[in-house]
Amino acid sequence: MNYFKFPLEDWTNRFVDGWLIPNxxxxxxGIxxxxxxxxxxxxxGLSAVPAEILALLLIILAWKVGGKGLALFTFIGCVYLGAVDIWEAAMQTVAIVIVSTVISIMFGIPVGILSALNKTVDKMVRPILDFMQTLPSFVYLIPAILLFGLGGVPAVIATFVFATPPAVRMTNLGIKQVPSDVIEASRAFGSTPWQLLFKVQFPLAMPTVMAGINQTMMLALSMAVIASMIGAPGLGSTVLSGISTVNVGLGLTGGLGIVVxxxxxxRITQNLGDKNIKTKGR
Structure with missing residues (x-):
């Protein structure tokens, strides 16, 4: 089977070193x-707010959207993060998750809408999403390091690639699931395509869209440990330090922090989405 060797490695290195990086x-x-x-x-912004006040705000938010049970768990979780001295690392992780999720949503929802409304775009987007979802997570780190160096930026880029597909797919699914009779009725009453999209289709698709946003945030958080391998700060680096030094206690401390x-x-984003949907349905 060694009669022919496809020089993909050489071609890729020549492209990256000879054209991509220089040009x-x-x-x-800039990115x-x-x-x-x-x-x-x-x-x-997260560091400027005292930990006690930020924890109190989280507990109040959890209580408002999820009730006493979620508020109690949030209280216990915040106490744990402070008691084991990983609050600052947790906020660094939250910052990367927030940035990655916002960027994923900014790209994912518009692409999902376009793919739902245009079959050609849908056919082009699907294989790209399949590629993004099936490629091993560690492979994302190679181009991220090469193009953006080490630190939080390549972590955000790698997380963006990993976490965007759910936002696209769920938005696409939500738009397509809007009943055809509702669409026909809206057109019969003279709705323009923009009015149909933003006043009928997108509001009705919101439960599915919110589920996609929730999945995107969870995938972004799941990249915390992997992203720490390229210098991303936060709880992932705590776990990585525990692994590299065979410090079981440190690894468990950071790992439980990620779980919390x-x-x-x-739970907060899930209940927040459900609350908004119920409010609109009244």
Whole structure:
């Protein structure tokens, strides 16, 4: 089976070293600066608020959207993060999750709408999403490091690639699931395509869209440990330090912190979406 060797490795290295970096380096540096500024703004904003006040705000939000049970869990989770001295690392992780989720939503929802309304776009987008979802997570780190260096920026880029497909797919599904008779009735009453989309289709698709946003946030958080391998700060680096030094206690401390954050963010966003949907349905 060694009669022919396809030189994909050589071609890729020549393309990256010989054309991509020399010609597009400035473009990627510009993206890196914008993302670094965005991450710093969110991180500094979370750090500027005293931990006690931020925890209180989270507990109140959890109580409003999920009831006493979620508020109690949020209280216990915040106490744990502070008691084991990983609150600052948790906020760094939350900052990267917020930035990654916002960027994923900004790209994912419009692409999902376009793919739902245009069959050609849908056919083009589907294989790209399949590729993004099936490619092993560690593979994302290679181009991220190459083009954006180390730190939070490549972590956001890698997380964006990993977490965007649910936002696209769920938005697409939600738009397509709008009953055809509702669409026909809206057109009969003279709705323009924009009115049909933003006043009928998108509001009715909101439960599915919110589910996609929730999945996107959870996938972004699941990249925390992997992204720490390329210098991303936060709880992932705590877990990585525990692994590299065979410190079981440190790894468990950071790992439980990620679990606590994941449950809090998942339940709060889930209940927040349900609350908004019920309010609109009244």
């Amino acid at each position: 597009m380096g400035g473009f990627f540096d 890196s600066e914008v993302l670094r500024w965005f991450i710093d703004v969110v991180t500094n 954050l994941a449950i809090m963010l998942d």
